[in-house]
Amino acid sequence: KQEVTQIPAALSVPEGENLVLNCSFTDSAIYNLQWFRQDPGKGLTSLLLIQSSQREQTSGRLNASLDKSSGRSTLYIAASQPGDSATYLCAGGGGTSYGKLTFGQGTILTVHP
Amino acid sequence: DTEVTQTPKHLVMGMTNKKSLKCEQHMGHRAMYWYKQKAKKPPELMFVYSYEKLSINESVPSRFSPECPNSSLLNLHLHALQPEDSALYLCASSQEVGPWEQYFGPGTRLTVT
Numbered sequence: 403k404q405e406v407t408q409i410p411a412a413l414s415v416p417e418g419e420n421l422v423l424n425c426s427f428t429d430s431a432i433y434n435l436q437w438f439r440q441d442p443g444k445g446l447t448s449l450l451l452i453q454s455s456q457r458e459q460t461s462g463r464l465n466a467s468l469d470k471s472s473g474r475s476t477l478y479i480a481a482s483q484p485g486d487s488a489t490y491l492c493a494g495g496g497g498t499s500y501g502k503l504t505f506g507q508g509t510i511l512t513v514h515p
Numbered sequence: 516d517t518e519v520t521q522t523p524k525h526l527v528m529g530m531t532n533k534k535s536l537k538c539e540q541h542m543g544h545r546a547m548y549w550y551k552q553k554a555k556k557p558p559e560l561m562f563v564y565s566y567e568k569l570s571i572n573e574s575v576p577s578r579f580s581p582e583c584p585n586s587s588l589l590n591l592h593l594h595a596l597q598p599e600d601s602a603l604y605l606c607a608s609s610q611e612v613g614p615w616e617q618y619f620g621p622g623t624r625l626t627v628t
Contacts, residue, residue: 433613433614434614434616436616436617438619443603443624444621444622445519445521445605445619445620445621445622446558446605446607446619447619448616448617448618448619451616453614454614491557491558493557495613495614496613496614500612500613501546501563501565501570501571501612501613502560502563502571503560503617505557505558505559506557507556507557508557
């Protein structure tokens with residue numbers, strides 16, 4: 403059974419800092435890894451999707467990497483802004499559970515001015 | 516357009532009521548999903564539809580009844596719910612079941628009294 407863990411559970415940083423969110427998964431047979439952002443009481447916004455054959459994806463100030471052999475993914479946020487404050491969720495797709503996304507518990511990010 | 520819409524945004528229902536949640540997408544996606552999210556927890560998969568047929572049921576109680584009347588529409592019929600069923604219900608869609616990006620709707624906040 404796939405298990406996904408995110409570290410840290412919460413992170414508070416001053417505006418302008420570069421930061422890294424970590425995600426680890428137990429089933430390396432995933433077919434993709436997806437990062438989401440969720441604002442309080444809202445739905446999930448897809449940030450980046452990394453297929454199992456890829457090593458990283460970039461979108462603006464966001465960069466996500468995937469290392470299947472070690473079971474890890476990282477989300478790098480450059481020059482953080484208060485508007486980046488949200489919960490960040492990673493989810494592994496597939497493996498022994500084809501068709502399913504298995505989510506981590508999330509990292510609550512607060513960027514203060 | 517990568518929009519998934521859900522109605523209603525909020526729903527309050529008694530334990531003897533029957534109500535339905537609605538989800539719609541016009542991206543031509545053939546996979547649609549229902550997730551349940553409790554406060555401060557990640558989303559948990561409930562159902563997956565592929566080409567309008569139920570392909571995954573995560574042992575969800577029968578008081579939740581999904582329906583996919585066509586490729587753009589997904590319903591979740593609710594009957595005789597319990598207070599512990601109060602949660603944010605999220606709908607998602609993807610091109611097909613498998614390694615495709617999932618797009619989420621804004622959710623329906625359900626309160627069972």
